[in-house]
Amino acid sequence: MFIGVLLVVVVGIVLLAVYSTNQDKKQGGESAGPVSISYEGQPYMGEEDAPVKVIEFGDYKCPFCKDFEVNTVPSLVEDIVEPGYAQFYFMNTPFINVDSDRGAQFAEAVYAELGSDPYWEFHSKLFQKQPNDPSYEEIDLMTEQYLTDTLSSVVSDEEAQRVVEVYDEEQFEEAVQTDLDYANDLQISQTPTLVVNGEIFEGNYEELVQHVKELAEEE
Secondary structure, three states, X not given: OHHHHHHHHHHHHHXXXXXXXXXXXXXXXXXXXXXXOOOOOOOEEOOOOOOEEEEEEEOOOOHHHHHHHHHOHHHHHHHHHOOOOEEEEXXXXXXXXXXXXXXXHHHHHHHHHHOHHHHHHHHHHHXXXXXXXXXXXXXXXXOHHHHHHXXXXXXXXXXXXXXXXXXXXXXXXXHHHHHHHHHHHOOOOOOOEEEEOOEEOOEOHHHHHHHHHHHHHHO
């Protein structure tokens, strides 16, 4: 009983620290300067020749990432992706518990087997299904069945089964680790963090849009 209470307290402190940092800086972390990033094999939204690369480093179990997905990404797509200013990427930074890593690897399996469009549909749905008040001490929210059911809500059962088979047979730790390595290179310490052309962005949404447009005009 004591161990369970202690775990809840510790998790609460960690999440409060993440929340405080996010409130102070909105999106971003301590800048480590530009980092060279390979975008090959990464799913993205946007035109193939869009000049600017915007990355969200996030965790599928992070409530602030859910808020970003629900309340900011639609505007971001409308303002800088659809007009052709930027490509938008999501890179995995699982940090909360094993569910975070399981969700990241399953998403990688979706992309590997079904491609970009189903990946983004699953990505969005997984965030939307996140409970408003999740029990972070519970480490088995995102079971394989939960992830499969989530995927089945946006693709056919046959397609979902293909992903499950790939997920079970192949290892996607390397793909997730690639994302984590970039996060470490950038010294990212919170989610969501936005990176624009290899450099952490610090500022509000309006400043982000203006920054992206200015970079696009320089190309």
